[in-house]
Amino acid sequence: xxxxxxxxxxxxxxxxxxxxxxxxxxxxxxxxxxxxxxxxxxxxxxxxxxxxxxxxxxxxxxxxxxxxxxxxxxxxxxxxxxxxxxxxxxxxxxxxxxxxxxxxxxxxxxxxxxxxxxxxxxxxxxxxxxxxxxxxxxxxxxxxxxxxxxxxxxxxxxx
Amino acid sequence: xxxxxxxxxxxxxxxxxxxxxxxxxxxxxxxxxxxxxxxxxxxxxxxxxxxxxxxxxxxxxxxxxxxxxxxxxxxxxxxxxx
Numbered sequence: 374x375x376x377x378x379x380x381x382x383x384x385x386x387x388x389x390x391x392x393x394x395x396x397x398x399x400x401x402x403x404x405x406x407x408x409x410x411x412x413x414x415x416x417x418x419x420x421x422x423x424x425x426x427x428x429x430x431x432x433x434x435x436x437x438x439x440x441x442x443x444x445x446x447x448x449x450x451x452x453x454x455x456x457x458x459x460x461x462x463x464x465x466x467x468x469x470x471x472x473x474x475x476x477x478x479x480x481x482x483x484x485x486x487x488x489x490x491x492x493x494x495x496x497x498x499x500x501x502x503x504x505x506x507x508x509x510x511x512x513x514x515x516x517x518x519x520x521x522x523x524x525x526x527x528x529x530x531x532x
Numbered sequence: 533x534x535x536x537x538x539x540x541x542x543x544x545x546x547x548x549x550x551x552x553x554x555x556x557x558x559x560x561x562x563x564x565x566x567x568x569x570x571x572x573x574x575x576x577x578x579x580x581x582x583x584x585x586x587x588x589x590x591x592x593x594x595x596x597x598x599x600x601x602x603x604x605x606x607x608x609x610x611x612x613x614x
Contacts, residue, residue: 429587495612
């Protein structure tokens with residue numbers, strides 16, 4: 374299991390290899406990359422800035438990883454999040470999971486992304502028209518996280 | 533003394549990043565810390581009234597969480613990573 378917060382271009386091939394190396398007998402590996410879109414509701418943007426809380430951000434990512442590992446019985450998992458200034462189209466976040474079966478790998482990755490957006494101390498600013506504007510949390514992200522919480526508190530999952 | 537940290541919009545609105553704050557009692561609740569900050573400046577009062585999250589020693593906390601000398605308390609808006 375690994376987490377990292379970094380200020381440089383993400384080495385997604387390296388993370389995939391690291392995930393694979395410690396996934397003995399895995400039947401599935403799932404990876405996800407979140408990228409900087411070059412537009413928002415108001416038009417084109419000129420990249421983003423991500424601020425974090427050194428120490429707390431890493432702790433929150435680790436807690437999320439452990440929660441996903443326990444809930445989905447993963448063989449291995451990783452989360453790497455970039456911070457600082459990030460140009461359009463570059464990778465912001467990488468999430469990877471491995472499991473015996475594909476459903477657990479898919480669900481683990483989806484869970485980590487949905488919950489990361491609600492629980493990890495990171496704040497995004499978009500550069501547009503020469504100024505930076507802080508992004509506000511989205512209701513759709515709240516609903517996505519809520520789905521996992523409700524599922525956990527409801528009937529036992531059968532996958 | 534406690535250490536107060538501000539992130540994102542909280543830092544930009546208040547104009548403060550990291551500073552120390554004296555407590556007149558051995559412990560205080562987060563709610564009492566917020567009151568001290570509201571008295572510190574109108575900018576802090578404005579940002580606290582808009583609704584902020586709080587962490588004590590890097591753990592998400594609420595208004596009833598106790599703080600004592602040497603503690604780090606952070607205030608920040610809802611998170612927007614990923």
